[in-house]
Amino acid sequence: MSSPFASDAPRERFLAGTHAMTPALIGVVPFGVVTGVVSIAGGLTPLEAIVMSIVTFSGIVQLVAVQLHAAGAPLAVILATVAILSLRLVMYSVGLAPWLGHLPLRWKSAVAYRLTDHAYALSVVEFTHHPQRANRHWYLLGTGVVAWVVWQASVAAGVFVGARVPAHWSLDFAFALTFLALLRQVVVDRPTLAAALVGGGATLLTYVMPFQLGLVTAGLIGIAAGVGWHALEGRWSGR
């Protein structure tokens, strides 16, 4: 997509980032509302739900942590699950480091806090296509800030409106659907498909594990399946 913001000035780079992020916001709003609804349904107070949204700024972490909490999982298991869920953010951190490694610490902290799946995907494409451009971090900040504002507003809407939504509307189902759509975007070849099928299938066995350890275990099994399939493909093609 071409952008009307062509100059390297910080303000223009920031606006280019917000501009690039805008289409993705259509998916952010329902995801945020569902997260707010599920947070309250899972037993958090409105204050707890909103503080959690601000300090974590991660829909997946918020949703899963709340559900595990509601199911009575011990704190250590919830935090271990959060760590596994957030491992993909390490991958994004790796991807952006060559472009932003020179920045001062406060800049790195500011962009790291707002680093999301979408912001990463947009920024890497932009940086790769225009490697000579200055003020890259302003572009990333632009994607992050607009997503942050819309996310927090959507979660707050879910928190305050959610209690009035009748149960038979099954809004929690929208949560599963959001992940289904995200899953589609990360299954890009046969090894990633193997990771998804095995990781998802394994939950039908691991759900009996105590302390809600099933998700962490199934996730690790799925990752192993992806690595294994990738290695097998390499061997078959003689590499």
Add this chain to the structure above:
Amino acid sequence: MVWALIFGAAAITFLLRFSFLGTLKADAIPARVRAVLRFVPPAVLAAIVVPALAIRDGAIALAASNPRPAAALVALVVAWLTRSVIWTIVVGMVALWLAQWWVA
């Protein structure tokens, strides 16, 4: 307990985001580690989705009385063809409401 959960989760999430950006050099990461990280999103997302659809009250629920797996299957087809979050949600919710109305 809830506040420990909230700030614990926030600390972990921030540190993982900050990890390589903030401290280490990206070229110091072995290719082997990258190859493993690539499989984290598909494996983890699938491990979140499947129980949300197929497990209810601590037991596998794939009988006709649970309309969720069928509605999810419809949504899965839409997700695969359109890659759109919004269409997946819209079609999946309508499918679930129709199925609930049918079963009831």
